[in-house]
Amino acid sequence: MDILETDAFDRRQRRNTSCVLFFFLLPFFTSAALYFYLWIPDSAPSILAAGVKAAPVLSLAFVVLSYNGWWSLLGVAGGLVMSAGGDTCLIWPKLFLPGMVCFALAHLLYALTYLTSRYSSHSSSSWGMYFFYLLLWGASAGIYIYLLPFLQKSPEPEVFVPAVGCYAFLIVLMATLAARTRASLVLLGGLIFMVSDFTLALQHFKVIEHMDYGRHIVMTTYYLAQLLIAIGDIKAKMEEQADEFRKWKRS
Template sequence: MGTLLEGIKQGQLLRGSSFSLGAVISPSIHRTLFGLMCNHDLFPPYPDLPASRYRPLWHRTSMESGKEVLLLKTLLVQHQQARRWLSPFIVTCSIYFLLWIPESQSTWVSALVKSLPVLSLVVYPWALTSGGSYAWLLQGGLVCSAVGNACLIWPEAFLHGMTAFAAAHFLYFCAFGLSPLQPALLLLTILASVVYYGLLLLYLEPDMFLPVAVYVLVVSAMLWRGLAQGGSAGWGVLLLALSDAMLAWDVFVHPLPYARLVTMSTYYLAQLLITLSVKSLGLKND
């Protein structure tokens, strides 16, 4: 064994051979082979070889395992934090659907109960991230959405509610950014929006032509950018656009069965999915 190790170390074959491995195998491979066979550190001192390169294989493996364990612990802690900060949303959503206050009761209590689920999501980006433009824009969109929820409790504040929701959608659009661009997706979104607005136009009062057109434009832009991002953001904006479309049809065209239940269910789920996107898109966009 000593002869073999010495031959490897010196770049020779075995005893008495005049053929050298030096021309075939590099010196670093000689040192690696010798270190692994001896099961100890490779040959220090080698000034041209960093210390991390001549640590034994078992030592490097244990270091990598330690990093994986640390990463797993970090993910578990984040998961526990996410569940804790989503609990208020689940509770307030349950209260809204359990109370199911009639729409005819236009009171501040109704407005608060309807807005609380979205307001409870505002703390989620702050709790799981260190800030950044994506989190701030998402929080601004959630606050504007809550204001819109409250305004829609009173029929005379319908335009104010539309304005608040348009502001929320615009903030989401800014949060999603313009990369990747996805021009084909933009064309499909424009086509669907034009067809839907054309149908609504037949039933709108003249003074609602412009407000609804602007609102559809903002929703279309948000839908395009959210779908381009994909993930929970994509599903969130799709459900949010569907909720808006059903609400508009129920208000302007014809009352739909279970319109309030379907609209609010898809709306709350959409806001939740958009908020959850802060874990994947927040760091990337910032």
């Protein structure tokens, strides 16, 4: 009977939490829709433009804080705040490097979160996963090598060559640790983030002169990646609480 009660409780909790979570995510969907409606990249750089661009990610940070508490500022919520800082910097082309630093710190915070006990209890590796890690690192190295001649032609090659290399290392590290957690939403978010950043690099460093809907691809994949990472972290917290409840019921 206890098992049946626990299962029924879990189902009710998941159903109720999903409804509440969707309500909390409405500001994200609304602000993201507003961003695409106004299409900020085509407007002049301004504080208003920066606010509209960063609003969806800041709303996600608020949701993660609401579910996971203030300690999440040292994890995914903090990564989302740093990402919002990067969004703000990228509104002004001259602040591309500080923006990249903000995103690098965000990836570092995500990576550290995936090493915590909340995720490590479900993490595992197999030969198949090791092969997947190898593909991730190989793809990242290949992308960097492909970009290297264009980085060397940039206005500040002595800065961007090592900076992009460090950034590539951090984002693939984040994606690798996301895969290690076995959390599908987190892994998918990390992979989509890599696609978004690679598409942005192709355009920013003039690897391609013009890409139809290039900015649309960057921002759509970027917002989607952040959404998946945020929901994945909330889901991991809920599973941790459910495990604690089951242990309490058994005791």
